[in-house]
Amino acid sequence: xxxxxxxxxxxxxxxxxxxxxxxxxxxxxxxxxxxxxxxxxxxxxxxxxxxxxxxxxxxxxxxxxxxxxxxxxxxxxxxxxxxxxxxxxxxxxxxxxxxxxxxxxxxxxxxxxxxxxxxxxxxxxxxxxxxxxxxxxxxxxxxxxxxxxxxxxxxxxxxxxxxxxxxxxxxxxxxxxxxxxxxxxxxxxxxxxxxxxxxxxxxxxxxxxxxxxxxxxxxxxxxxxxxxxxxxxxxxxxxxxxxxxxxxxxxxxxxxxxxxxxxxxxxxxxxxxxxxxxxxxxxxxxxxxxxxxxxxxxxxxxxxxxxxxxxxxxxxxxxxxxxxxxxxxxxxxxxxxxxxxxxxxxxxxxxxxx
Amino acid sequence: xxxxxxxxxxxxxxxxxxxxxxxxxxxxxxxxxxxxxxxxxxxxxxxxxxxxxxxxxxxxxxxxxxxxxxxxxxxxxxxxxxxxxxxxxxxxxxxxxxxxxxxxxxxxxxxxxxxxxxxxxxxxxxxxxxxxxxxxxxxxxxxxxxxxxxxxxxxxxxxxxxxxxxxxxxxxxxxxxxxxxxxxxxxxxxxxxxxxxxxxxxxxxxxxxxxxxxxxxxxxxxxxxxxxxxxxxxxxxxxxxxxxxxxxxxxxxxxxxxxxxxxxxxxxxxxxxxxxxxxxxxxxxxxxxxxxxxxxxxxxxxxxxxxxxxxxxxxxxxxxxxxxxxxxxxxxxxxxxxxxxxxxxxxxxxxxxxxxxxxxxxxx
Ligand SMILES: Nc1ncnc2c1ncn2[C@@H]1O[C@H](COP(=O)(O)OP(=O)(O)O)[C@@H](O)[C@H]1O
Ligand SMILES: [Mg+2]
Numbered sequence: 173x174x175x176x177x178x179x180x181x182x183x184x185x186x187x188x189x190x191x192x193x194x195x196x197x198x199x200x201x202x203x204x205x206x207x208x209x210x211x212x213x214x215x216x217x218x219x220x221x222x223x224x225x226x227x228x229x230x231x232x233x234x235x236x237x238x239x240x241x242x243x244x245x246x247x248x249x250x251x252x253x254x255x256x257x258x259x260x261x262x263x264x265x266x267x268x269x270x271x272x273x274x275x276x277x278x279x280x281x282x283x284x285x286x287x288x289x290x291x292x293x294x295x296x297x298x299x300x301x302x303x304x305x306x307x308x309x310x311x312x313x314x315x316x317x318x319x320x321x322x323x324x325x326x327x328x329x330x331x332x333x334x335x336x337x338x339x340x341x342x343x344x345x346x347x348x349x350x351x352x353x354x355x356x357x358x359x360x361x362x363x364x365x366x367x368x369x370x371x372x373x374x375x376x377x378x379x380x381x382x383x384x385x386x387x388x389x390x391x392x393x394x395x396x397x398x399x400x401x402x403x404x405x406x407x408x409x410x411x412x413x414x415x416x417x418x419x420x421x422x423x424x425x426x427x428x429x430x431x432x433x434x435x436x437x438x439x440x441x442x443x444x445x446x447x448x449x450x451x452x453x454x455x456x457x458x459x460x461x462x463x464x465x466x467x468x469x470x471x472x473x474x475x476x477x478x479x480x481x482x483x484x485x486x487x488x489x490x491x492x493x494x495x496x497x498x499x500x501x502x503x504x505x506x507x508x509x510x511x512x513x514x515x516x517x518x519x520x521x522x523x524x525x526x
Numbered sequence: 527x528x529x530x531x532x533x534x535x536x537x538x539x540x541x542x543x544x545x546x547x548x549x550x551x552x553x554x555x556x557x558x559x560x561x562x563x564x565x566x567x568x569x570x571x572x573x574x575x576x577x578x579x580x581x582x583x584x585x586x587x588x589x590x591x592x593x594x595x596x597x598x599x600x601x602x603x604x605x606x607x608x609x610x611x612x613x614x615x616x617x618x619x620x621x622x623x624x625x626x627x628x629x630x631x632x633x634x635x636x637x638x639x640x641x642x643x644x645x646x647x648x649x650x651x652x653x654x655x656x657x658x659x660x661x662x663x664x665x666x667x668x669x670x671x672x673x674x675x676x677x678x679x680x681x682x683x684x685x686x687x688x689x690x691x692x693x694x695x696x697x698x699x700x701x702x703x704x705x706x707x708x709x710x711x712x713x714x715x716x717x718x719x720x721x722x723x724x725x726x727x728x729x730x731x732x733x734x735x736x737x738x739x740x741x742x743x744x745x746x747x748x749x750x751x752x753x754x755x756x757x758x759x760x761x762x763x764x765x766x767x768x769x770x771x772x773x774x775x776x777x778x779x780x781x782x783x784x785x786x787x788x789x790x791x792x793x794x795x796x797x798x799x800x801x802x803x804x805x806x807x808x809x810x811x812x813x814x815x816x817x818x819x820x821x822x823x824x825x826x827x828x829x830x831x832x833x834x835x836x837x838x839x840x841x842x843x844x845x846x847x848x849x850x851x852x853x854x855x856x857x858x859x860x861x862x863x864x865x866x867x868x869x870x871x872x873x874x875x876x877x878x879x880x881x882x883x884x885x886x887x888x889x890x
Pocket of ligand 2: 569571
């Protein structure tokens, strides 16, 4: 009886340690992401006037307006220090409205301000609360960077084309590697990996010349070609091993039971290879979507979204909340793509086994 | 219902490797033909050639007299059970069976009734909604079988379908496959490397070696009239015992001389060997044709080395001239290792083979 208790205790201790460890690792991985998300939702005031940085963005802000010698004194409530901070002393009401928006992401309408000023005639101070415009950073980012939205669309286009090219050509290559014997097969197989040994920035310069000759310089399609070269190699390797793990007999059985070689591929091999292809699509997408080193070199007037965000982050001193919104916008499509493709990738490890 | 003909069929994989070499074979309508041979002798290649999964190097394949050598597999009216079953893991049992039917533009109801009927026939009617990875090996085997039966093919091909099953199930399935054949009467080519499987199932057995047919015949033919040393050694469990002997003419008698025994032939066998010009030959005797006898009329005596009881029978191994010889006897009196045995051969069950070519001498 005592022994059993002891064993239980040891087991509990062991699992607890494991959980703490896992949680710790998860924290390390997730903390930057957490900050990125919260910061992208914070206003300038929260970012720069509240210290230490609040853990959660607030939904509303409290203000105080007082009469002063110059006109009006605007204070904003600092929820970290629990005090009002004096921010602005002016008699220009237009400026007050503007300042509130820029500093706190809250909209103070002229009517509301007039009401408050009216109240000030009887009181020495008026306290009021405004709802924060939660996604203002995002709209602001796109409004400030005029080329952000077209760049965003270009990036999506580039990523989709990259996926299509690398999956179709890489997939065919992988199939050939797995099913057929030909001279120089191993040499070729290593060759496609060899391409990856060269840093993308270095190969981008000859790539720029080649694209220029083809008339594809500064065009998303040209960029997609270059990105595909990198991901085709990996796709070949992944799909070749996937196809290898699918017994040829499954295809042959399909051929015997009523369909052609192509039909066998379509009805049997493709569905079974789907998880691997999804993983390849994921690689191709990320390789294209997050890339800026080559994009900087291979585009000029038509940059991709990462280039725009990169430039903004570099140039945005004192605008970190907007930069994080840009960064988040860069991350969101990747996350959506990941959620969409997740169930196929999961099938590779659970579910259907070949 | 159909007959199948292979004419001069060859498959050459590379300069030195022949899968099948100049094969002539005709399979009769409704026949259950078994291709038998050791691993690597070209059985699978033959089957794949018939199925159209392998391109013939030379020769023709005819079904009902129609040349199908260059027809793609799906148009050959054949079906196949693979050694690895090859059931599609991403489809339910139902979809596996219905796959081929859907290409035939049958109505949903027709497909449904065929699937139910075949699933019933192979006793997997309660499993049709499952995926293959939820089935045991034996059940998957039945799915593969049902899938092949559902299309009602002219020729039914099976490549060692029982070799991945456990010993007991294998024997059960033999009977079941034969019963299904009785019912469907589909012309069948069945491949196996297991001689007892072949013996128990075949109408006719085709014995292959190194891509060439060695003997074609009924199970009794290949057992009692093995065409050469290879067949005699391959068929039967335990296999035939072989001795190299000298032929000695003593007056009108012919005596087979072996360091351990001298066997005087009776008249029938004497006439068989009378014209044989070589001075020595290989003779073979099946384990059950060596009999234990009394001391006074023994041909040779030897101590038992190993005894394997097999229920009502016992397999006794002994060493003659440094070679293991096995014999089978009834368990009337149990033999123990070390017992001295007095042995003799049944004269009418002797097999003679040419010492050089290994071919059978005489046709008795
Ligand atoms: N695809 C192939 N390429 C080269 N040689 C092969 C191929 N398939 C079979 N062979 C060779 O052909 C011979 C017959 O093989 P197979 O028909 O599979 O034998 P079995 O089925 O009787 O064991 C073997 O020597 C084998 O090595
Ligand atoms: Mg084989």
